[in-house]
Amino acid sequence: MCGSISILTTLGIIYVLFSEGINFFSQISIIEFFTDTAWRPFGDPENDAFRIGVAPLVVGTLLVTVIALSVAVPLGLATAIYLSEYASKRIKRKVKPVLEILAGIPTVVLGYFALTLVTPFIRNIFPGDTIDIFNALSAGLVVGIMIIPTVASISEDSLSAVPQSLRNASYSLGLPKSSTVLRVVFPAALSGIISSILLAMGRAIGETMIVAIAAGNLPSMTLNPGSQVQTMTGYIVQAVGGEASRGSLTYNSIFAVGIILFLMTFILNIIANYFTKRFREVYE
Amino acid sequence: MTETYREINLSSNHRTTEDTMPQVQETVFSLQSVGIKYGDFSAVSNVNMEIYKNQVTAFIGPSGCGKSTLLRTFNRMNDLVLNSKVVGEVAYQGKNIYDQDVDPVEVRRRIGMVFQQPNPFPKSIYDNIAFGPRNHGVKEGIDDIVENSLRNAALWDEVKNKLKSPALSLSGGQQQRLCIARSIAVEPDVILMDEPASALDPIATLKIEHLMRELAAKYTIVVVTHNMQQALRVSDKTAFFNLEVDEEKDTRTGVLVEYGPTTKLFTDPKNEKTSDYIKGKFG
Numbered sequence: 424m425c426g427s428i429s430i431l432t433t434l435g436i437i438y439v440l441f442s443e444g445i446n447f448f449s450q451i452s453i454i455e456f457f458t459d460t461a462w463r464p465f466g467d468p469e470n471d472a473f474r475i476g477v478a479p480l481v482v483g484t485l486l487v488t489v490i491a492l493s494v495a496v497p498l499g500l501a502t503a504i505y506l507s508e509y510a511s512k513r514i515k516r517k518v519k520p521v522l523e524i525l526a527g528i529p530t531v532v533l534g535y536f537a538l539t540l541v542t543p544f545i546r547n548i549f550p551g552d553t554i555d556i557f558n559a560l561s562a563g564l565v566v567g568i569m570i571i572p573t574v575a576s577i578s579e580d581s582l583s584a585v586p587q588s589l590r591n592a593s594y595s596l597g598l599p600k601s602s603t604v605l606r607v608v609f610p611a612a613l614s615g616i617i618s619s620i621l622l623a624m625g626r627a628i629g630e631t632m633i634v635a636i637a638a639g640n641l642p643s644m645t646l647n648p649g650s651q652v653q654t655m656t657g658y659i660v661q662a663v664g665g666e667a668s669r670g671s672l673t674y675n676s677i678f679a680v681g682i683i684l685f686l687m688t689f690i691l692n693i694i695a696n697y698f699t700k701r702f703r704e705v706y707e
Numbered sequence: 708m709t710e711t712y713r714e715i716n717l718s719s720n721h722r723t724t725e726d727t728m729p730q731v732q733e734t735v736f737s738l739q740s741v742g743i744k745y746g747d748f749s750a751v752s753n754v755n756m757e758i759y760k761n762q763v764t765a766f767i768g769p770s771g772c773g774k775s776t777l778l779r780t781f782n783r784m785n786d787l788v789l790n791s792k793v794v795g796e797v798a799y800q801g802k803n804i805y806d807q808d809v810d811p812v813e814v815r816r817r818i819g820m821v822f823q824q825p826n827p828f829p830k831s832i833y834d835n836i837a838f839g840p841r842n843h844g845v846k847e848g849i850d851d852i853v854e855n856s857l858r859n860a861a862l863w864d865e866v867k868n869k870l871k872s873p874a875l876s877l878s879g880g881q882q883q884r885l886c887i888a889r890s891i892a893v894e895p896d897v898i899l900m901d902e903p904a905s906a907l908d909p910i911a912t913l914k915i916e917h918l919m920r921e922l923a924a925k926y927t928i929v930v931v932t933h934n935m936q937q938a939l940r941v942s943d944k945t946a947f948f949n950l951e952v953d954e955e956k957d958t959r960t961g962v963l964v965e966y967g968p969t970t971k972l973f974t975d976p977k978n979e980k981t982s983d984y985i986k987g988k989f990g
Binding site (some may be wrong): 602 | 843893
């Protein structure tokens, strides 16, 4: 019953996305959409300034995601390895709820945390105008903090699921604990760890409030973390926020961007699922 | 199958002649008043015994008598269990391995262990064997180490054409011999075996037993078994452990009841408990 509701919802989302998306692609060629390098979807479509290449939004999204992952993967994995292999049961009982609280902070709060604390801090470190007030770095760092629990929790589960007998085998060959963790436990849990990173990546790509607040809303084709960018989700927020009238090309473009977003996260989830399954096959 | 039996018999005969010859036995382990505690619970108390070089020593006794626990003190695997504490002295080649200045990691490199359930790494056959040497810094001659270890574990002929296949695709008995080969690859002095054949079928069990006899030429082997016939077939010395229950204090602990040459212990046990156990009256 509950399962069928979620399946129906998913099908409904896919239907709306694609039916509205078809409207969009009947007016704009797919090739132009993917190859044009400027995104200025507001105003009169007949005007020369009107450009509808999605690349800057994708680049902005990926830039924020890469920054987020470079925070979340090392910290998340370190947390997972510590909790699974080194922490006593008592510490584990205390730290795990803290992680869950971190996962439960509303992202709008994290967004303002990025804008009012992280951004000034970064701008202090890099003097001058190298860092815009709205920038990908600040948003990416905080998105990274947001997805640490995803990486840590799922990785910790898969590290803990590695049978003790494998650790014993390594110890009995005369390997110290550090090598046992790195060369035996970590590789044995690798598929679970990869799937945790892919799921976290999906969350980073789909994250909306933090980037809408802290990354700005200027679509730019740049890999400079200090500059203002717009992500796909950030654009959708901006467009839904009243700047597009229903039925217009701008309005339809929301769904075209939505399709890309949906496909990216969907594919990531499928790959993550594949890795999780592979892990199960090895040890059950 | 018949051939395997004959091989076992041959090696048994060979052993008998060896036993009757007077020989100086070199001590590898010497245990003085060894006890193991988990918190307040005393799993094993006051064990005094010696383990001799190039012999197979079997530990037998009913479940819960602490024989596996004692085995794990020989390479400090007990360290990995929370709240465990070893008292007394476990001297390996004259040095107490529980001294402050002894590195348990080095102890485990020289004293290998094979476990009850085969536990190959989820890697290829080749990588399982190469794992130990590689991590100990061996760079060259890994191929030879792999081949020799597999030959010594009587597995080479079965796997030589599929070294890159996953170890987990082997049968249970082959996996256990792979684990033995993996131990051999780091060139230990002693191999501890904790009920190595209890998860295997009779034919695979015989192969492991035969292998133990062959390995005794090079290594010192201590094997825990719940199978008395196995102890009789493979071991030179047998130690019988039992559970000592103190009704008044409501405590129970494992103790060493009798220890001596296997043939003697099974044909002419000194202790009544040993006699009852080997006749199958309890356990």
